[in-house]
Amino acid sequence: RFEFTNVNCTSFDKDYGEFEYCFLKSVNRSYKYFSAKLLLFQLPVTKVKVNFVMWKRFNGYRPFLYNITADFCKFIGNRKSNPVANFIFETYQSYSNFNHSCPFNHHLIMDKLSIDIMNHRLTKVLPFPEGDYLFDTTWFRGRLPTFEIKIYCTLS
Secondary structure (H helix, E strand, O other): OEEEEEEEEEEOOOOOEEEEEEEEEEOOOOOEEEEEEEEEOOOOEOOOEEEEEEEEEOOOEEEEEEEEEEEHHHHHHOHHHOHHHHHHHHHHHHHEOOOOOOOEOOOEEEEEEEHHHHHHHHHHHOOOOOEEEEEEEEEEEOOEEEEEEEEEEEEO
């Protein structure tokens, strides 16, 4: 069973963009979700690289299974080019507005990514072992990190 435990969103370049909100919401025991809105101040966005690192807690968080970097704009044009990135993308694509090809001429929104879809993807589609995880996503503009989203969760 999947559970969100915490989320941290950081903007490293406040002139480029800033998070308006980033939170976990618990509606009841069984319905919890993650939402975030990133305000972009320099539009359009035409080049973005994304680094995704999966960490598992073993006496502190240690790298686990995936550490991939992809040119997001190229990836969206050919999603079969990176099966791991595609698995991650398919998990959130219907909950976000950044599920189309570049350029992005709007703010980026993740709306109500629920534990149900995460539970299905991480226990049925590609089963992961039980434990505490950190999904760390860093967005780059050129070589400089601009945004980071850290999602902490538990599989039990």
